[in-house]
Amino acid sequence: MTPNARRWPLELDAAEMRAxxxxxxxxxxxxxxxxxxQPASYGTDGRAEARALVEPMPATATDFDELxxxxxxxxxxxxxxTAGPGYLAYIPGGGVFPxxxxxxxxxxxxxxxxxxxxxxxLVQLELxxxxxxxxxxxxxxxxxxxxxxxxxxxxxxxxVAARRERLPDDFRTGVIYTSDQAHHSVRKSAVLAGFAESQxxxxxxxxxQEMDVQALCARIAEDRAAGLEPFLxxxxxxxxxxxxxxxxxTLADVADAERMWLHVDGAYGAFFMLTGRGRxxxxxxxxxxxxxxxxxxxxxLPYGTGCLLVRDEQALxxxxxxxxxxxxxxxxxxxxxxxxxxxxxLSRDFRGLRVWLPLKLFGMDAFRxxxxxxLDLARWAAEELRTIPDMEIVCExxxxxTAFRLVPAGVQGTALxxxxxxIMARVNARQNVYLTGTMVSGRFALRICVLSxxxxxxxxxxxxxxxxxxxxxxxxx
Ligand SMILES: Cc1ncc(COP(=O)(O)O)c(C=O)c1O
Numbered sequence: 001m002t003p004n005a006r007r008w009p010l011e012l013d014a015a016e017m018r019a020x021x022x023x024x025x026x027x028x029x030x031x032x033x034x035x036x037x038q039p040a041s042y043g044t045d046g047r048a049e050a051r052a053l054v055e056p057m058p059a060t061a062t063d064f065d066e067l068x069x070x071x072x073x074x075x076x077x078x079x080x081x082t083a084g085p086g087y088l089a090y091i092p093g094g095g096v097f098p099x100x101x102x103x104x105x106x107x108x109x110x111x112x113x114x115x116x117x118x119x120x121x122l123v124q125l126e127l128x129x130x131x132x133x134x135x136x137x138x139x140x141x142x143x144x145x146x147x148x149x150x151x152x153x154x155x156x157x158x159x160v161a162a163r164r165e166r167l168p169d170d171f172r173t174g175v176i177y178t179s180d181q182a183h184h185s186v187r188k189s190a191v192l193a194g195f196a197e198s199q200x201x202x203x204x205x206x207x208x209q210e211m212d213v214q215a216l217c218a219r220i221a222e223d224r225a226a227g228l229e230p231f232l233x234x235x236x237x238x239x240x241x242x243x244x245x246x247x248x249x250t251l252a253d254v255a256d257a258e259r260m261w262l263h264v265d266g267a268y269g270a271f272f273m274l275t276g277r278g279r280x281x282x283x284x285x286x287x288x289x290x291x292x293x294x295x296x297x298x299x300x301l302p303y304g305t306g307c308l309l310v311r312d313e314q315a316l317x318x319x320x321x322x323x324x325x326x327x328x329x330x331x332x333x334x335x336x337x338x339x340x341x342x343x344x345x346l347s348r349d350f351r352g353l354r355v356w357l358p359l360k361l362f363g364m365d366a367f368r369x370x371x372x373x374x375l376d377l378a379r380w381a382a383e384e385l386r387t388i389p390d391m392e393i394v395c396e397x398x399x400x401x402t403a404f405r406l407v408p409a410g411v412q413g414t415a416l417x418x419x420x421x422x423i424m425a426r427v428n429a430r431q432n433v434y435l436t437g438t439m440v441s442g443r444f445a446l447r448i449c450v451l452s453x454x455x456x457x458x459x460x461x462x463x464x465x466x467x468x469x470x471x472x473x474x475x476x477x
Contacts, residue, residue, distance in 0.1 A: 009061070020064060027072050032083075032097065035454065039431035040086035042078045049078040085454040086433040088463060091240055091268045092451040094300030102357035103302070106350040113350045114340045116331045126352025127337055129359065133293065134309055136273055138286025144313025146343045147295075147305065147351045151267030154292035154308035156189035157343060159232065161290065161310065162261035163193055164319040166231040175223050177201045178234035179211040181241050183265055186234050209244035209395065209440070211235065213254065220258055232261045237282050237291075238269020241438050242394070243401030243449070245269060249284030256287075264288040267306070268451075269399050271298025274368045277375055281398055289315070295355055299367060300453040305351055316342040370453050374400040377450045377460050384464045388471055394445045403438065403445040406471055417444035419474060426470035433463040 006013075012020065053075065081087055083095045112118035113126060126147060134143040148154045159176070167174045176195065178186050180202040190200045201223075204215045220230045233255050235246040248264060255262035264270070264285050270293035272278025273285065285291060289311050296305040310316050321330070321341040330338045340346045359367070378397035385391050385404050395403040405420045424437050424446050437446045448463065 023065060023068060027068050028100070031072060031076070035081065035084040036086075036459075038077075038081050038084055040081050040084060040434040041428060041431060042080070043431075044078070046078050049074070080434055083452070083454070085452055085456065085459040086431075086462070087452055088448045088450060088455070089434045089436040091297050091449055092455070093296055093303050094451075094453055095302045096300050096358045096362075096453060098358040098361050099301050099305075099354040102353040103349075105357075106353040109350075111350060112347070113352065114338075114346045114348055115328055116336050116338045117328045120336070122350060122352070123337065123339065125356045126339070126350070129352055129355045130307070130309070132359070132364075133307060137270065137291055137293070137309055138273075139291075139309060139311055142313060143309060143311050144316065144337065144342065145307060145309035146316070146339055147307050147355065148343070149304050149351075150296060150306035151183070151265070151292050151294045152185040152189065152306075154267070154294075154306045155183070155185050155234075155263070155265055156192055157308050157316070158263045158290040158292060158310075159186075159189045159193045159195075160344075161315050161319040162232045162263060163195075165315050166261050167229065171195070172199075173227065173229045174232070175199055175201060175228050175230045176232045176234065177203055177216060177219065177230065177260075179203050179205050179236060179239075179246060181205050181209045181211075181239045181244055182234060182236050183240050183267065186265060205244070207441075209239060209242045211246040211251065213247060213250050216251075217254060220254075230258055230260055232263060233258075234263045234265060235288075236269075237264050237266035237285055238272070238399050238401070240268060242403045242440060242445075242447070243269070243397060243399050244395065245281050245398050247284070248282055249287070252284045252287035255289075261289045262287065263290045263292070265292045267292050267294040268297055268401075271295070271367075272371055272375070272399050274364065275372050275375060278371070278399065297451060298371065299355070299359075300370065300451075301354060301358065304349075305354055313337075313342070320344065373456070374450045377455065377457065378402055378448065380457070381448050381450070381460055381464065385467070388468060391471075394440050394443075400451055401447060401449040403440055403447045405443070405445045406474075408475070420444050420446060422474055423467070423470045426473055427463075427466045430466045430469075432466055433459065435463075 082093050111122050113123050116123050130145045176190050187200050201219050204212045206212050223230050235248050235251045291309045293307050295301040296303050378400040382397050382402045390406050390408045392407045393404050
């Protein structure tokens with residue numbers, strides 16, 4: 001199928017559109033139903049496959065089926081199977097199918113949601129989502145937020161808002177506090193927001209990788225004595241490294257006492273607030289001034305779906321709202337919102353539909369149950385790991401992430417790191433699951449992060465089976 005040679009080739013007719021959708025949906029569904037059988041990662045370094053796809057800009061038309069073949073048969077297989085059940089690496093993403101359908105609809109109707117007046121009712125759907133999230137986090141009246149492209153952009157937006165709320169235009173004396181376990185996007189965002197790296201304190205953590213509050217308070221006092229202005233405290237609700245949750249309630253006390261803005265980076269963990277165990281682990285999050293939460297992680301949505309919530313919507317507006325003669329009049333009705341007034345973006349995709357549609361279609365209880373299942377699976381994995389001789393649980397699962405390593409008697413230092421890297425390589429080579437590692441207190445540890453809606457007990461059993469086999473191999477059993 002090639003675009004026909006009509007006068008306006010960019011405008012497909014109804015039959016062409018139907019044929020295109022049918023061909024694409026066949027390939028998509030074929031791909032999705034085989035996700036569980038596809039390898040969890042690819043076996044090469046990907047260079048040859050990437051180079052083979054270098055091509056000049058096309059001047060003329062190409063057959064659609066040929067393009068689908070390229071995407072599905074040549075390009076996609078050389079990737080981590082991030083949508084598959086065996087992806088237990090980094091922080092797994094999601095990709096519930098109705099979101100893909102929502103994106104198709106949103107892109108096809110291509111309406112403008114950056115300003116309220118351009119599509120009030122569509123904006124309302126996205127605003128509903130924001131308000132649902134605010135209530136799930138315990139934020140009350142006056143709170144609000146925006147959907148972003150991901151956690152990094154949410155953290156950046158929060159830091160800019162905090163800076164504009166709490167510091168003068170010359171903010172060279174402002175100081176930001178976070179832990180040495182915080183996601184690197186916090187430091188990066190601080191720099192992008194105009195701070196020098198020397199204005200970011202990475203407070204030490206305790207043996208559970210949670211921010212050490214005494215060290216925090218001592219550092220704040222020291223900085224105040226030096227004439228600096230501590231203004232922003234960034235806690236983590238689930239670190240990427242080990243899943244640690246900072247003592248949020250205590251951080252809120254410190255922020256109150258020190259008149260600092262409290263931002264909680266819950267990109268990985270915040271949606272566990274939908275579960276009882278998550279609410280217990282993240283007590284105090286509702287006292288934050290802003291929260292990063294990533295629907296493309298904890299709500300199993302496709303990549304490109306982040307969120308920033310703020311206790312006071314006006315703070316985001318004060319930080320971002322501006323004026324231009326060619327723009328329409330912005331909303332002053334507090335029930336409504338012009339998203340461009342709350343964010344750095346003006347034109348953007350209608351990402352709200354990608355969130356709204358699956359939440360309505362499945363209902364929140366389905367997401368709550370899936371999150372509870374992830375908590376169960378991570379705890380199950382930790383219990384199973386404990387039964388492997390010499391296996392040390394480096395980090396108990398606080399949410400759905402556990403870190404561990406084999407510690408055979410007499411093996412230490414870099415030899416121990418190498419041994420555990422070898423175990424990980426052997427597990428990954430089996431391609432049933434894909435694991436990544438990290439450094440915890442200077443030593444290499446493997447991680448299992450369970451967050452895909454497609455990961456169930458059968459895949460966890462495969463993971464443990466592969467781990468036991470890899471351990472037996474390195475022991476020479
Ligand atoms: C705790 C935390 N914060 C922020 C981010 C950055 O999010 P994104 O990759 O969506 O930009 C991540 C990503 O894994 C994360 O785990």
